[in-house]
Amino acid sequence: MSHTVGGANPVALSWRQYRLERRMFWRNPSAAFFNFALPLLFLVAGGAILSGRPHDLHLLVPAIAGMAVMSTTFTALAYNIVFLRERGVLKRIRGTPLPTGAYFGGVAANALTNTALQIAIVTVAGRVFFGIGWPRDWLELFVFVLAGVVCFAALGVAFAHTIPNFESTAAYVNAVFLPVVFVSFYVFDSKSAPAFLRNIAEALPLKPLIDGLYAAMVTGTGIGEHVSALVVIALWGAFGIVFAVRGFSWEQRRS
Amino acid sequence: MSAAIEVHALCKRYGDFEALRGIDLSVHSGEVFGLLGPNGAGKTTTVEILEGYRDRSDGEVSVLGHDPARRELELRRRIGIVLQSAGIYGHLSAREALNHWASFYPRPRDPEEVLALVGLAERGDLSARKLSGGQLRRLDFALALIGDPELIFLDEPTTGFDPEARRAAWETIRSLKALGKTILLTTHYLDEAQALADRVAIVKDGRVLAIGPPRELGAGAADYRVAYRDADGALVEQQTDDPTRTLHELTEAALARGERLEELSVGRPSLEDVYLELTADADDPATLDTTDPAEPARESATRAGRR
Numbered sequence: 001m002s003h004t005v006g007g008a009n010p011v012a013l014s015w016r017q018y019r020l021e022r023r024m025f026w027r028n029p030s031a032a033f034f035n036f037a038l039p040l041l042f043l044v045a046g047g048a049i050l051s052g053r054p055h056d057l058h059l060l061v062p063a064i065a066g067m068a069v070m071s072t073t074f075t076a077l078a079y080n081i082v083f084l085r086e087r088g089v090l091k092r093i094r095g096t097p098l099p100t101g102a103y104f105g106g107v108a109a110n111a112l113t114n115t116a117l118q119i120a121i122v123t124v125a126g127r128v129f130f131g132i133g134w135p136r137d138w139l140e141l142f143v144f145v146l147a148g149v150v151c152f153a154a155l156g157v158a159f160a161h162t163i164p165n166f167e168s169t170a171a172y173v174n175a176v177f178l179p180v181v182f183v184s185f186y187v188f189d190s191k192s193a194p195a196f197l198r199n200i201a202e203a204l205p206l207k208p209l210i211d212g213l214y215a216a217m218v219t220g221t222g223i224g225e226h227v228s229a230l231v232v233i234a235l236w237g238a239f240g241i242v243f244a245v246r247g248f249s250w251e252q253r254r255s
Numbered sequence: 256m257s258a259a260i261e262v263h264a265l266c267k268r269y270g271d272f273e274a275l276r277g278i279d280l281s282v283h284s285g286e287v288f289g290l291l292g293p294n295g296a297g298k299t300t301t302v303e304i305l306e307g308y309r310d311r312s313d314g315e316v317s318v319l320g321h322d323p324a325r326r327e328l329e330l331r332r333r334i335g336i337v338l339q340s341a342g343i344y345g346h347l348s349a350r351e352a353l354n355h356w357a358s359f360y361p362r363p364r365d366p367e368e369v370l371a372l373v374g375l376a377e378r379g380d381l382s383a384r385k386l387s388g389g390q391l392r393r394l395d396f397a398l399a400l401i402g403d404p405e406l407i408f409l410d411e412p413t414t415g416f417d418p419e420a421r422r423a424a425w426e427t428i429r430s431l432k433a434l435g436k437t438i439l440l441t442t443h444y445l446d447e448a449q450a451l452a453d454r455v456a457i458v459k460d461g462r463v464l465a466i467g468p469p470r471e472l473g474a475g476a477a478d479y480r481v482a483y484r485d486a487d488g489a490l491v492e493q494q495t496d497d498p499t500r501t502l503h504e505l506t507e508a509a510l511a512r513g514e515r516l517e518e519l520s521v522g523r524p525s526l527e528d529v530y531l532e533l534t535a536d537a538d539d540p541a542t543l544d545t546t547d548p549a550e551p552a553r554e555s556a557t558r559a560g561r562r
Binding site: 027251 | 307308328332338341344346347351355356358360382398402
């Protein structure tokens with residue numbers, strides 16, 4: 001990588017890209033809605049169904065937090081990358097001296113900010129509406145959220161490569177997002193889930209993430225008890241990073 | 256004059272398909288160079304290799320002394336690219352986009368100045384979603400110029416423009432040349448190449464068929480053409496490399512017969528003649544659109560009929 005010339009310091013460029021992404025995020029009402037209103041709706045709906053069952057309410061908050069991590073990274077990045085790729089914005093950026101790392105640094109920081117905001121919203125809502133205490137282990141919460149963000153962000157970028165055009169993005173993303181969420185929620189909640197479903201859920205990254213968040217937010221059992229969950233997330237993350245980088249396309253898919 | 260771009264024996268293969276079959280050209284510093292050819296000739300492939308978007312299969316390429324395939328930041332700081340089509344963030348205004356793009360470059364131009372140059376000063380705060388196609392194309396120009404590049408790539412910059420917008424774009428390109436910029440332009444409009452380019456390369460099927468200043472291009476190939484109407488009113492055209500002798504013989508014979516040679520003319524082949532001759536393709540006669548770009552061919556035909 002070339003050394004700094006003029007104002008083109010990669011860290012400063014990354015910061016500028018981040019600020020631009022934030023500005024554009026707030027100007028796009030549907031993105032803002034899906035990122036902030038949706039988890040709250042899930043929380044309210046789930047809270048209404050489970051009202052009077054405090055144990056289940058304790059499960060609900062980390063489950064929604066886990067889903068929020070996935071939607072702000074996997075879903076949002078798959079959408080964004082396909083949109084920017086098919087519209088030719090990525091190709092235009094590729095022709096400028098903006099370093100690739102600075103660009104993706106800004107994009108990733110933007111996703112991380114959305115995740116952090118959602119975790120904060122869900123945590124506060126859990127305390128205000130469901131009487132759940134503040135997270136027991138902040139470090140553990142931080143570690144699992146960060147691991148989840150890296151893992152699902154990489155998987156989102158990698159998954160974007162399989163999506164041929166912007167029109168089919170919703171179908172592709174939901175075909176992954178919804179089953180993963182349902183299986184993970186079901187297995188997380190039910191002690192009587194069939195073994196094969198349990199195995200599937202444990203092998204996917206969302207259920208281990210929710211386990212970790214549950215420990216951090218509710219029970220307070222430390223990271224040491226949840227190393228295997230972190231390993232599963234890390235393996236998916238490594239898989240995601242390899243395919244995110246290897247298959248990356250800056251240009252429209254030619255049909 | 257030093258060369259801004261040197262291309263030697265450039266080849267590009269996609270599987271079995273040979274998109275470029277040995278392109279040779281050099282673009283001098285400070286000139287406007289036109290790549291002219293029908294759709295699918297290899298113009299965009301050539302330009303995208305020079306811009307660093309594609310790898311070449313074979314051959315030598317040098318852009319401002321760099322190999323574009325290495326994608327060095329140093330090179331991208333010195334070039335500006337107008338792609339054939341590229342989107343921009345819909346939720347940003349032209350002014351915001353230019354200010355952001357300016358931060359990529361070590362010595363950018365003033366965004367306000369660039370907005371004015373491309374004629375977007377009054378639309379600078381409108382979000383890009385609300386700009387018309389022509390205004391977005393001007394924003395493409397502005398974003399390519401913001402870094403104050405030495406070398407500018409324009410891939411079919413005026414396709415889809417109305418005549419007025421084309422003239423405005425041509426003026427912008429001339430003003431860039433006046434600033435000493437080097438410009439590589441692809442187009443399938445002959446009048447555009449004729450109006451703007453110092454030199455032109457005619458490309459077809461991945462090969463350079465002819466190269467030189469637009470006025471001189473035909474000189475070697477088709478020589479002179481002598482035309483007149485004979486006694487029956489039919490148009491006769493002769494090709495010759497010695498027009499003096501041909502004219503002398505024709506007029507002598509005509510005088511002896513007591514005829515006038517109506518509509519007698521001597522001409523050099525125009526860029527259009529050279530182009531059509533070189534790119535003629537038996538099974539695809541309509542590869543070139545010589546009509547006004549803003550008008551569908553049908554319409555200009557009916558107009559000509561009305562005149």
